[in-house]
């Protein structure tokens with residue numbers, strides 16, 4: 025290493041030590057404090073950002089360096105830097121650190137995050153490093169095992185885009201049955217993938233048991249935890265290796281833009297012989313594949329998302345309480361055939377959801393003083409009378425928006441068979457148990473009486 029480069033590496037030690045101290049400090053805080061502050065400290069504000077109490081938005085594309093030695097050190101990733109905004113950016117870092125801390129809340133291992141331009145690019149970033157041809161084994165088949173109860177876009181990415189590349193997805197139809205996962209794994213399986221609670225059927229599985237199964241085969245478990253958010257469930261704590269999010273949804277409840285994230289524990293379990301990938305998966309994809317493929321997040325979106333994240337816990341608490349009331353109303357309605365909501369006692373997987381879905385820090389909340397279950401904002405229900413009846417109910421909604429969206433501060437509803445899960449076709453929907461009279465409802469922060477009144481008048485039309 026050139027002397028000049030080495031000098032910059034030595035100079036960076038203090039900055040790295042300060043960051044580590046901030047991280048250690050944040051690990052002692054409660055969830056809300058992490059969500060509000062992340063790693064943006066008073067010292068950093070005063071010394072580097074003119075005292076700004078809110079994380080600054082750096083819209084610049086690139087960072088300037090003092091001389092060629094600093095440039096070389098930075099581009100070799102030897103010093104903390106943000107060089108070029110496709111690779112890294114200070115505002116995006118604030119979001120990534122906060123998300124890594126929130127998903128790792130209560131965990132005694134380290135976590136890291138790579139923010140991405142969308143939930144779909146987060147999923148792509150999380151799976152593709154495992155689907156590479158390995159030296160000496162180029163002709164061997166590659167597969168992965170995934171719950172069939174996934175978001176429609178995920179279903180397409182797995183069954184169309186991966187299949188185009190000759191990679192096989194093996195669908196688990198009943199993810200709550202661990203034997204079904206086990207039967208599909210062979211020596212060519214690269215990872216297990218599940219979503220919970222799933223969109224739109226609220227499927228659930230035993231995370232710890234599926235993680236244990238994955239690790240027995242030296243492969244990681246990847247979980248899409250979009251619907252739960254870290255305020256209600258943190259899969260890494262239960263043994264998952266990697267969590268993906270459509271940050272677009274509950275985390276950016278305002279509805280101001282698309283974003284995604286990959287959060288991984290350090291290290292992960294994998295049978296891919298790649299040291300960097302195993303030791304720090306999120307940083308690996310951020311600095312290598314995503315640098316080359318370019319799906320990273322814009323700084324403006326990072327700031328908008330951070331702004332929404334600060335109130336994640338209290339918002340998920342309120343949305344969950346509203347959703348339970350709405351679910352109970354629908355369950356008792358004569359025109360409703362069936363309601364799926366993990367919080368309902370009638371929900372077949374209620375026992376599993378009850379084991380895993382807790383409002384974080386409720387035992388430290390003056391209102392509760394004990395651990396309380398919360399089940400999120402998403403529910404689905406089937407309307408008696410089939411598809412046309414479901415359309416009439418959807419069309420009758422006056423306050424609730426008809427939109428292919430969820431996790432909003434406003435209630436939104438859709439019929440997945442003709443929207444989010446249209447492309448996967450009837451057979452794909454049968455695999456994922458999505459009938460065409462199913463309405464997906466994401467309950468917002470309106471007063472629940474008004475949401476119920478809107479549903480009541482819409483149901484009166486059939």
Ligand SMILES: *Cc1c(COP(=O)(O)O)cnc(C)c1O
Nearest residue numbers: 142143144175223250270272283
């Ligand atoms: C919306 C959604 C995605 C895709 O996220 P985008 O941000 O729309 O790309 C992935 N998983 C789940 C569960 C979702 O609801």
